[in-house]
Amino acid sequence: MWHSLWLDRLVAPYRRMHRHVYRLVEGAGMTLVAPERGARPSREPALRNITRDRLAMLARQIVRAAMPGLPDDSNFTSIVSEAITAFVDAEGSCVLASQQVEVRMRDLGGRLADANTPLERIDEAFDTIHAAVQRGLQMALGSSVSGHVVIRLREGIVAYLAQLQTQLNSGWEHRQRARSTPAPGLEDLRATVFRGGGSRLDHALELSGFDPTAEFTAIVSVVDPLPARVLQDPNVLAGNDVREALAPVAWSMTLGDLVTRQVVLGPPAGLQRIGDSLDLTRRAAALLRESVAYDERTIVPCTDLLGPLLVGGNRLLVELLVQKHLGALGAAGPERRVHLGEMLLLWLExxxxxxxxxxxxxxxPQTAHSRAQSLRKIFGDDLEDPAARLELILALRTALPGWTAETAR
Structure with a gap:
């Protein structure tokens, strides 16, 4: 284990030197490096000048150095390239770069656990990766960059690799726990969370290996099954219905890279209280599926459908609200109806x-004043009545997405 000790000694000075800037944040079942309040991640714009050819050469050096000690993985080369690109795009910010590749690193850690790769071998691989990066850094930067810039970059690379290894090890450890979890324990947790049955939740959580204090987000697909890479991730609790899963809150930052079909993202909650969030997310997905609510985005936050959720369980109630309050806008024409509706909703809210x-x-401003005059003529005293204003907001939140979709056709 001298490799691990050597890496710890190498990282320690960097961590001490930047203690006022960085802290480890434990949350949502994930470990992220984040700047302290008021601190800003350091940036090195010189990284932007590295050519694609030099980046590709650096990636090949890393792959050649690490692969002999690791099992074959068809995604390893692309993950290395993504990690390098993230560091360059973030201009050397360990914070931003590690957030971009966190899901991929945890997924790789899970696959290494499935291949029975010991942590000692992963430590050795990171040692060789570190050496390869430090050897190839000056070649990638070229002769125009030297001095303190190179020193800062070397320090940043040490921190970045340490964070990547933390993420990978976390995925490895979670997969190991999942593999060792008795099937009844995991099934009991699924039954408790997704079906509302099973044994006491605390006991099911203890057997499953999931952190009971970590916040999760419900992900419910509107129509299609969720992608396998979501359902099979070691940090995700997949439902018995392939359209449902609970994922760490941090996934909301990277979910766009994982899904291609419409999903609803629920409000965050701990696993002890996730049932209410899951029920609300299911209802929101059903509203989109049944065309009671409209939203063209791939990822739809549940909180953007609060109006339809309040009245969407009853189609007649929706129709009555829209007819009662918005019927007069029908004479305005499709495009003007959208313009007036958008302004009225923003004005009221x-x-x-x-x-x-x-x-x-x-x-x-003159356009806004003209529309305001039209709205006052149409709605009159309702604009000042609290109950009528609330009904107007609900009606507009229900109707506007459909109107907008109509004009876009």
Whole structure:
């Protein structure tokens, strides 16, 4: 284990030197490096000048150095390239770069656990990767970059590799726990969370190996099954229905890279309280599936469907609300109806002045005043009545997405 000790000694000075900038954040079942409040991740713009050819050469050097000690993995080369690109795009910020590749590193750790790769071998691989990067750094930068910039980059690379190894090891350890978890324990947790049955939740959590304090987010696909790389991730609790899963909150930053079909993202909650969040997310997905609510985005936050969720369980109630309050907008024509509806909703929800609404919508002040006059003529005293205003907001939140989709066709 001298390799691990050597790596710890190498990282320790960097951590001491940057103690005022970086802290480890434990949350959502993941470990992230984040800047302390008020601190800013350091940037090295010189990285932007590295050519693609030099980056590709550096990636090949890393792969050649690490692969002899690791099992074959068809994704390893692409993960190395992504990690290098993330570091360059983040201009050397360990914080930002590690967040970009966290899901991929944890997934790789899980696959290495499936291949029965010992942690000692992973330690050795990171030692060789570190040496390969430090050897190839000056070649990649070229002769125009030297001195303190190179020193800072070398320090940043040490921290970055340490964080990547932390992420990979976390995926490895989680997969190992999952493999050693008795099947009844995991099934009991699924039954408790996804079906509302099974034994006491605390006992099921203890058997499953999941952190009971970590916050998760419900992910419910509107129509299609969730991708296998989501359902099979060691950090994810997959449901018995392949359209449902619970994922760490940090996934909300990277979920766009994992899904291609529409999903609803629920409000975060600990596993002890995730049932209510899951039920709400299921209802929101059903509203989109049944065309009661409309949203063209691939990832739809549940909180953006609160209006339809309040009234969407009853189609007649939706129709009555829209008919009661928005029928007069039908005579305005499809495009003008959308413009008036967008302005009215923002006006009611924000409490801004007409000039403020104009700035938010990026329209001319005279246009906003003209629309405000039209809205006052149509809705009159309802704009001042609290109960009517609430019903107007609910009606607009329900109807506007459909109107917008109509004009886009």
């Amino acid at each position: 924000s409490g801004q002045s007409v000039a403020g609404v104009a700035r938010t919508l990026n329209i001319a």
